[in-house]
Amino acid sequence: MPATRPSLRVRTALEQDMSDIVLLDREVFPDLPYPYFVLRQLLDAFKEHMFVVHDGDRLCGYVLATPPSEGQSWILTLGVAPGMRHRGLGRQLMREALDRLRAEGARTARLGVRPENVTAIRLYISLGFAPDPGGPRSDYFGPGEDRLLMTLAL
Numbered sequence: 001m002p003a004t005r006p007s008l009r010v011r012t013a014l015e016q017d018m019s020d021i022v023l024l025d026r027e028v029f030p031d032l033p034y035p036y037f038v039l040r041q042l043l044d045a046f047k048e049h050m051f052v053v054h055d056g057d058r059l060c061g062y063v064l065a066t067p068p069s070e071g072q073s074w075i076l077t078l079g080v081a082p083g084m085r086h087r088g089l090g091r092q093l094m095r096e097a098l099d100r101l102r103a104e105g106a107r108t109a110r111l112g113v114r115p116e117n118v119t120a121i122r123l124y125i126s127l128g129f130a131p132d133p134g135g136p137r138s139d140y141f142g143p144g145e146d147r148l149l150m151t152l153a154l
């Protein structure tokens, strides 16, 4: 695996990242991107919980978590540009978000992932997430959109 370059630093998202995040979200999730207005509202509401990473001028990764509520947070989305994968950026983004949640007193982090998304599931397991024992939930995100829910004890 190529080493992560020192110039690739994770930071919290800024207002001016909005259009780049929209473009990256469409590239990463071409069949189910967030509508622009949803991403705008997520950025407004959870700016401190959205982290991005740049390669030079180009935004190449992002992760979004919710602030803890009754000790529980959700990782809402994670994406790395196709040409920048397998360099540890996904892991780095997740660690940054999880560190923030821990510091804020979250006790658990939850997420939903497509059951066939082996790459993401391996990443989450390596970070300590465990799949719900009942297996994937059918139609969790609507018809045909099953999701495996996973939990990490922080």
Ligand SMILES: CC(C)(COP(=O)(O)OP(=O)(O)OC[C@H]1O[C@@H](n2cnc3c(N)ncnc32)[C@H](O)[C@@H]1OP(=O)(O)O)[C@@H](O)C(=O)NCCC(=O)NCCS
Residues within 6 Å of the ligand: 001, 028, 029, 077, 078, 079, 080, 081, 084, 085, 086, 087, 088, 089, 090, 091, 092, 112, 113, 114, 117, 118, 119, 120, 122, 123, 126
């Ligand atoms: C999932 C995703 C964010 C991972 O990003 P990434 O930057 O490539 O991940 P990393 O380089 O940090 O890899 C972390 C681990 O994931 C696993 N992994 C990564 N690529 C893998 C592959 N091709 N096959 C198997 N496991 C893989 C490995 O366990 C890897 O550990 P390693 O660092 O020891 O190799 C990226 O593939 C992506 O954006 N996918 C499309 C969007 C998506 O599925 N998001 C998650 C939705 S829940």
